[in-house]
Amino acid sequence: MKNKKRSKNKFRQSKPEDDADGARTADKREAAEDVKKDPHNGNGENISQMANRKQKKEKVKRKNTEREADGCSAARGENQPEAERLKSGSEGSAEGLKHGAGVQVASTNRQKPELSKERSLKRQKLQKILLRQERVGAEGPVERMQMEVAVPEAAAEQSRSDSLRSRMEQRLEAARFRYINERLYSTASGEARRMFQQDPEAFWVYHRGYTAQVQRWPANPLDAIIAYIHKRSPSLVVADFGCGDCKIARSVKNKVHSFDLAAACDLVTVCDMAKVPLGDDSVDIAVFCLSLMGTNLVEFLAEANRVLKMRGVLKVAEVASRFDNMQNFISALAGLGFKMTSKDTENSHFFSFEFVKTGNVPQNVKKFGLQLRPCLYKKR
Numbered sequence: 001m002k003n004k005k006r007s008k009n010k011f012r013q014s015k016p017e018d019d020a021d022g023a024r025t026a027d028k029r030e031a032a033e034d035v036k037k038d039p040h041n042g043n044g045e046n047i048s049q050m051a052n053r054k055q056k057k058e059k060v061k062r063k064n065t066e067r068e069a070d071g072c073s074a075a076r077g078e079n080q081p082e083a084e085r086l087k088s089g090s091e092g093s094a095e096g097l098k099h100g101a102g103v104q105v106a107s108t109n110r111q112k113p114e115l116s117k118e119r120s121l122k123r124q125k126l127q128k129i130l131l132r133q134e135r136v137g138a139e140g141p142v143e144r145m146q147m148e149v150a151v152p153e154a155a156a157e158q159s160r161s162d163s164l165r166s167r168m169e170q171r172l173e174a175a176r177f178r179y180i181n182e183r184l185y186s187t188a189s190g191e192a193r194r195m196f197q198q199d200p201e202a203f204w205v206y207h208r209g210y211t212a213q214v215q216r217w218p219a220n221p222l223d224a225i226i227a228y229i230h231k232r233s234p235s236l237v238v239a240d241f242g243c244g245d246c247k248i249a250r251s252v253k254n255k256v257h258s259f260d261l262a263a264a265c266d267l268v269t270v271c272d273m274a275k276v277p278l279g280d281d282s283v284d285i286a287v288f289c290l291s292l293m294g295t296n297l298v299e300f301l302a303e304a305n306r307v308l309k310m311r312g313v314l315k316v317a318e319v320a321s322r323f324d325n326m327q328n329f330i331s332a333l334a335g336l337g338f339k340m341t342s343k344d345t346e347n348s349h350f351f352s353f354e355f356v357k358t359g360n361v362p363q364n365v366k367k368f369g370l371q372l373r374p375c376l377y378k379k380r
């Protein structure tokens with residue numbers, strides 16, 4: 001009967017769930033048979049003793065499995081404390097640890113599926129702490145080294161950019177000087193005065209540039225004029241037209257009226273020298289040192305004639321290249337009431353003239369149309 005049933009089942013088409021049911025039924029049957037057949041095993045154990053033994057066996061088996069799972073770390077130092085192992089071995093560097101941490105966690109997860117979640121979290125925490133410690137330790141000297149290198153590099157970079165900026169500023173200032181200088185030579189004095197009024201800084205740019213130019217010259221014609229005044233009586237009154245930094249006033253004992261479009265020092269009377277605040281026939285020596293700049297220069301000379309006493313002295317020094325025709329200049333001056341008494345045209349850079357006032361200027365000075373070439377500085 002039993003065999004019949006079995007043979008029936010044997011040919012029954014099996015379904016997956018049937019297989020599982022079948023397996024479970026077979027296990028139960030086997031266990032029951034075992035109990036029935038052998039209530040004591042060969043060692044004379046009863047069922048509960050057997051169950052205990054089975055549990056112990058499983059425990060040992062689990063431990064072994066754990067050790068095996070630790071095999072990859074064992075290769076790197078099986079008996080090291082966990083912290084030690086994480087610190088050394090293949091995760092030797094912070095970077096290695098960083099990546100290694102991920103890898104190790106991954107491999108741990110892969111190889112030790114039975115590791116408790118708590119333990120795995122603990123391990124991850126430990127790895128993070130070690131990683132942080134290693135980073136701090138590693139960055140210290142490296143950062144210090146980088147700082148040591150970076151500080152002089154930054155200083156060098158700063159000085160490079162400072163010198164570049166200063167060169168650019170110098171070029172800009174030189175360009176501004178050339179521009180202002182050109183304006184002074186190519187416009188009438190009224191416009192030059194307006195320029196300095198509107199932009200007082202332009203006056204300083206001009207004066208700094210001019211001072212720099214003077215330092216390149218082998219001699220300054222102003223010194224010869226000062227030497228001349230020194231030889232004369234200190235009681236003589238001097239008018240310095242276009243005085244700049246008032247070097248004459250600062251160098252002689254005489255009374256000096258210093259006129260300029262702006263004040264480079266407190267001795268300056270700011271005005272357009274085409275019209276100075278002095279009475280007629282009040283001055284003994286009138287000076288134009290490199291200052292016949294405006295296109296209306298004839299008006300300056302006429303103003304000097306007005307303030308000069310009869311037989312008063314007119315000193316003129318100008319850049320040699322400004323004279324296209326020196327004789328025309330001397331003739332124009334004669335027309336303005338000045339007789340030339342001496343000239344120095346041997347100097348390659350500057351021409352110097354001395355005139356005396358022999359007469360008053362005629363009314364219609366503008367028709368003289370006296371011009372000198374502008375003195376333009378080259379771009380260096």
Ligand SMILES: C[S@@+](CC[C@H](N)C(=O)[O-])C[C@H]1O[C@@H](n2cnc3c(N)ncnc32)[C@H](O)[C@@H]1O
Nearest residue numbers: 189222242243244260261272273289290291293
């Ligand atoms: C080249 S600098 C010479 C400065 C001084 N005479 C020297 O030899 O050191 C010419 C000076 O003339 C001044 N100047 C030019 N035109 C002027 C004007 N119309 N009225 C007053 N000063 C003038 C300029 O401002 C400048 O200071």
